[in-house]
Amino acid sequence: MHHDLSVFRELLVLAGVSLAIVLVFHRLRLPAVVGFIATGVCIGPGGFGLVGDPALVRTLAEIGVVLLLFTVGLEFSVADLRALGRTTLVAGLLQVAFTVAGVAAVLAAAGADPASAVFFGMLVSLSSTAMVLKLLTDRAELSAPHGRLATGVTVLQDALVLPFALLVPLLARWQRGGASPPPVGLPELLGGLAFLAGVALALLTAQRAIPWVLGRASRAGSREAFLFGVLLVVLGSAALAHWAGVSLALGAFVAGILLARSELKAQIAADVLPFRDALASVFFIAIGMSLEPRAAFAEPLVAAAATAGLVTAKVGAGLLALRLAGAPWRVAMAAALAIGQIGEFSFVLAQAGAPLGLLGERGAQAFTAGAVFSLMLTPLLVSRAGDWALAFELWRAGARGGAAGAAGGGGGPDADDGASPRSELRHDHVVIAGFGLNGRNVARVLRATRLPHVVLDLDPELLAVAGQDGSPVLLGDVTSALIQKQAGVPRARVLVVAVSDPPATRRAVRIARSLSRDVFIVVRTRLVAEIDELHALGANLVIPEEFETSIEIFTAVLREFHVPANVVQAQVALLRQERYSLLRGRRLPGHVVEQLSEILEAGATDTFLILQASAAPGRTLADLGLAGDGDPRVVAVVRGGHAIAEPPGDFTVRVGDTLVLTGSHGGIDRAFARLSGPREPAPAAALAPGP
Known part of the structure; x- marks a missing residue:
């Protein structure tokens, strides 16, 4: 039998070349998205021409976009938008508006069609949520002030994909109508009403059909039935949207939103995820296959300059928007650098606008090349964002002719000057830099113990919470020497640096140590690589969150083996003294290794309290197998506050006795199991607590 293996061959080429290139990009610490685009360039008609049927790839890609937007809609909620806060909402809307207006104005001045110019501005305005999230997570900066702002802005941009997609047909109509939008007559009005009626009908149908289909599939109790029910919902919603006159991907996005509050949401996402990841990569x-390398690299200097201008314009628009929204200069600069790329949803919009003539051949090539280069620049921008933002802040301070500018917008009404009586009164206190979860917990304990302290943060909303809780507050940037003086760091007993911003943390430690040789500096970090550097900068104690979690697990394991509590505490202190060398994969000093080995090889000692429901009351130690020289044995019993040493084998156990056992780890485990087992009948006298 003859088989047509052309499709198999195309998929084999896709998988093989993608794997090879993505592995190389992973070693180079470049995003996988850029690797997939590079794969398309290599195998496409502009490269080596390894794929003979580009239509197959485009079909798979369209299904991938449908699944991608479905999962985005699944995770989308109005509550998430409300949780972003006023600063993020205002900054996100302003950033999109400034970018669209700026790009459109430049292109229109250069002679481009106004509708195409606006469309190109819309493409440039969107950033890559996936890339920003991954890079900030890898750098442990997701909860930093600039990390929260950057991710919030990109989430808001994702929400704007829906109205942007609805604007695409209107822009195409504007383009066909001439330099200005054509007048709306009765035919256009009726056509618009028919379009809205079709969308409304499709939406109502989806609202009723989707729960019915998934409800039937889930009640069937078959994983396969549920999986095909999910696929039917995704593809059916896309087809329904296409019938209503909107894009396939937009229909899937709306279907995801409709299911965002469903109790089946988690299982739906789990079933779709493998298909989405594979096909979205396609x-x-x-x-990449649509990119013509010869055209893109015909004038490399022009391409590089265009990309630099594009990224600079987007970063500038983001910086202006974030500053107008109230973000401090340093935070605004770092966040703007993080969102300086063109995102994956821009490609989705480009695919929708290109067939309508909004993006010509040259425009599509220019957009794809600029987007790819901006994505390749993103790791550099994110990795250096904090340092560049600090440098920018120092430049501003110098330009303003004094340290007052270094506060980074942190002066505020509560930021008294260093010579004021209020700052001079602070002495032998604790300065808490950062009022996140860790800072809040430290402040709570200090308030409860009535220890003097002051909370320092850039976020007025967080400081308002701290002030309501009863903590003294100071609005300012801990990376400013002036602000540290205002907080009384030179006279403080302890400085707790709990900001989720590695560059700011390093600078804060360096400044604090230069201001005081005696202050005890405690630093929270999420980056293992920063432990030694922070110690070198002057930190007395660096607490890596991940390692502290590991120590808790390590402690629980040792306790499970009945290692004495004081020995566990000593070993934990030893690990911390050695700067977590064991957990960092480094060789511990020989004496430490010997101590750990001796602990695990030696016998253990533990205690067991006899309760009413245990199996021991009324039975002798011999009956319980705990007498003589066995493993384990009871070396003492505490009864009524008195210790009975070396009790004999016929000693009868009573409720309230505390047995002191010694033996091997396994022996004590077995004894605990016997003592905790089901209770057996015993004489009534034995069931009463001892005198």
Whole structure:
């Protein structure tokens, strides 16, 4: 039998080349998205021409986009938008508006069609949520002030994909109508009403059909039935949207939103995820296949300058928007650098606008090349964002002719000057820099113990919470020497640096140590690589969150083996003294290794309290197998506050007795199991607590 293996061959080429290139990009610490685009360039008609049927790739890519937008809609909620806060909402809307307006104005001045110019501005305005999230997570900066702002802005941009997609047909109509939007007559009005009626009908149908289909599939109790029910919902919603006159991907996005509050949401996401990841990757490969390398690199200097201008314009628009929204200069600069790339949803919009003539051949090539180069620049921008933002802040301070500018917008009404009586009164206190979860917990304990302290943060909302809780507050940037003086760091007993911003943490420690040789500096970090550097900068204690979690697990394991509590505490202190060398994969000093080995090889001692429901009351130690020289044995019993040493084998156990056992780890485990087992009948006298 003859089989047509052409499709198999195309998929084999896709998988093989993608794996090879993505592995190389992973070693180079470049995003996988860029690797997939590079794969498309290599195998496409502009590269080596390894794929003979680009239509197959485009079809798979379109399905990938449908699944991608479905899962985005699944995770989307109005509550998430409300949780972003006023600063993020205002900054996100302003950033999109400034970018669209700026790009459109430049292109229109250069002679581009106004509708195409606006469309190109919309493409440039969107950033890559996936890339920003991954890079900030890898750098442990997701909860930093600039990390929260950057991710919030990109989430808001994702929410704007829906109205942008609805604007695409209107922009195409504007383009066909001439330099200005054509007048709306009765035919256009009726056509618009028919379009809205079709969308409304499709939406109502989806609202009723989707729960019915998934409800039937889930009640069947078959995983396969549920999986195909999910696929039917995704593809059916896309087809329904296409019938209503909107894009396939937009229909899937709306279906995801409709299911965002469903109790089946988690299982739906788990079932769709493998298909989405595979086919969405094919989407980026298809983008690479559409890129003509010869055209993109014909004038490399021009391409580089265009990309630099594009990224600079977007970063500038983001910086202006974030500052107008109230973000401090340093935070605004770092966040703007993080969102300076063109995102994956821009490609989705480009695919929707290109067939309508909004993006010509040259425009599509220019957009794809600029987007790819901006994505490749993103790791550099994110990795250096904090340092560049600090440098920018120092430049501003110098330009303003004094240290007052270094506060980074942190002066505020509560930021008294260093010579004021209020700051001079602070002495032998604790300065808490950062009022996140860790800072809040430290402040709570200090308030409860009535220890003097002051909370320092850049976020007025967080400081308002701290002030309501009863903590003294100071609005300012801990990376400013002036602000540290205002907080009384030179006279403080302890400085707790709990900001989720590695560059700011390093600078804060360096400044604090230069201001005081005696202050005890405690630093929280999420980055293992920063432990030694922070110690070198002057930190007395560096607490890496991940390692502290590991120590808790390590402690629980040792306790499970009945290692004495004082020995566990000593070993934990030893690990911390050695700067977590064991947990960092480094060789511990020989004496430490010997101590750990001796602990695990030696016998253990533990205690067991006899309760009413245990199996021991009324039975002798011999009956319980705990007498003589066995493993384990009871070396003492505490009864009524008195210790009975070396009790004999016929000693009868009573409720309230505390047995002191010694033996091997396994022996004590077995004894605990016997003592905790089901209770057996015993004489009534034995069931009463001892005198």
